[in-house]
Amino acid sequence: MGKQVTEMLKGTLEGIVLAILAIRPAYGYEITARLRDQGFSDIAEGTIYALLVRIERRGLVDVEKIPSEKGPPRKVYSLNAQGREYLEEFWRTWSFLAERLEQLREGGN
Amino acid sequence: MGKQVTEMLKGTLEGIVLAILAIRPAYGYEITARLRDQGFSDIAEGTIYALLVRIERRGLVDVEKIPSEKGPPRKVYSLNAQGREYLEEFWRTWSFLAERLEQLREGGN
DNA sequence: CTCAGCTATTCAGTGTTGCTAGATACCAGT
DNA sequence: ACTGGTATCTAGCAACACTGAATAGCTGAG
Numbered sequence: 001m002g003k004q005v006t007e008m009l010k011g012t013l014e015g016i017v018l019a020i021l022a023i024r025p026a027y028g029y030e031i032t033a034r035l036r037d038q039g040f041s042d043i044a045e046g047t048i049y050a051l052l053v054r055i056e057r058r059g060l061v062d063v064e065k066i067p068s069e070k071g072p073p074r075k076v077y078s079l080n081a082q083g084r085e086y087l088e089e090f091w092r093t094w095s096f097l098a099e100r101l102e103q104l105r106e107g108g109n
Numbered sequence: 110m111g112k113q114v115t116e117m118l119k120g121t122l123e124g125i126v127l128a129i130l131a132i133r134p135a136y137g138y139e140i141t142a143r144l145r146d147q148g149f150s151d152i153a154e155g156t157i158y159a160l161l162v163r164i165e166r167r168g169l170v171d172v173e174k175i176p177s178e179k180g181p182p183r184k185v186y187s188l189n190a191q192g193r194e195y196l197e198e199f200w201r202t203w204s205f206l207a208e209r210l211e212q213l214r215e216g217g218n
Numbered sequence: 219c220t221c222a223g224c225t226a227t228t229c230a231g232t233g234t235t236g237c238t239a240g241a242t243a244c245c246a247g248t
Numbered sequence: 249a250c251t252g253g254t255a256t257c258t259a260g261c262a263a264c265a266c267t268g269a270a271t272a273g274c275t276g277a278g
Contacts, residue, residue: 002198002202003234004120004198004199004202005202005205005206006120006234006264006265006266007119007120007123007234007235007264007265008119008120008121008202008203008206009120009206009264009265010116010117010119010120010234010235010236010263010264010265011113011114011115011116011117011118011119011263011264012117012206012210013264013265014116014264015210016209016210016213019210019213019214020213023216027226027227028226028227029225029226029227030226038209038212039205039209040209042266043265043266044265044266044267044268045226045227046227046228046229046265046266046267046268046269047264047265047266049226049227049228049229050228050229050264050265051264051265053228054263054264068225068226068273068274069274070224070225070226070273070274070275071224071225071226071227071272071273071274072225072226072227072271072272072273072274073226073227073273074225074226074227075226075227089111089113090113091214093111093113093114093117094117094210096114096148097114097117097118097121098207100125100147100148100149101121101124101125101128101203103147104125104128104129105128105200107132112263115235115236115237115263116235116236116263116264118235118236119234119235119236119263119264120234120235122235122236123235136255136256137255137256138254138255138256139255151237152236152237153236153237153238153239154255154256155236155237155238155239155240155256155257155258156235156236156237158255158256158257158258159235159236159237159257159258160235160236162257163234163235177244177245177254177255178245179244179245179246179253179254179255180243180244180245180253180254180255180256181242181243181244181245181254181255181256182244182255182256183254183255183256184255184256
């Protein structure tokens with residue numbers, strides 16, 4: 001997609017990844033692949049890894065290193081209590097924004 | 110609001126302002142005030158002015174300088190054809206993102 | 219055995235964006 | 249003169265996603 005998506009992802013991509021981790025633990029490569037499947041066709045791998053480092057540093061996830069049979073060891077991330085809390089706040093923020101935009105969309109046409 | 114909103118606004122604030130201008134022409138101070146009324150309680154004025162400069166430079170709006178009775182002259186911005194096109198693309202992008210997030214929200218709980 | 223190709227992670231450098239914190243300017247009322 | 253509301257602009261900052269690469273383990277083709 002275009003530059004528009006890129007800019008819109010700022011701030012939401014983090015929530016998206018947390019939401020994915022809320023379903024079940026996952027590692028970077030897997031998350032990227034799942035995102036691509038879901039239509040985010042050109043999210044850069046580097047972006048995801050950087051994001052994972054960030055949320056780990058903030059204590060939103062727990063990490064476990066697990067050997068892979070197909071390559072180097074995987075770093076499996078799982079959402080912890082703090083992460084779940086943060087995710088809920090993310091949803092509230094998102095709802096707020098989505099409501100405002102829906103209003104604008106209707107009012108503006 | 111918090112840092113979360115700030116990051117989420119990146120990329121969407123532009124669309125929001127364009128959507129406001131789609132309803133009717135407006136100037137910076139007015140746009141800021143309207144946003145505050147609509148719940149974006151702490152969007153910085155400087156942000157809006159910078160954004161307006163940007164979308165003008167990209168040719169999405171037309172500008173007209175109109176004297177004010179209450180202060181310095183106003184720069185009234187109105188959406189032109191190119192801006193309307195861009196706004197439509199913004200809505201498409203937004204819809205894409207909103208759908209994905211709605212899916213995640215349901216699936217993830 | 220070597221090389222391509224998939225898996226898996228990391229990192230330095232870049233551009234865009236919104237915020238901070240001011241400065242500037244016009245006008246009315248005290 | 250001074251305060252306060254109106255109105256715009258700017259330089260410097262922080263956060264984020266992207267680019268483009270490097271590194272590393274494993275498998276199968278040649």
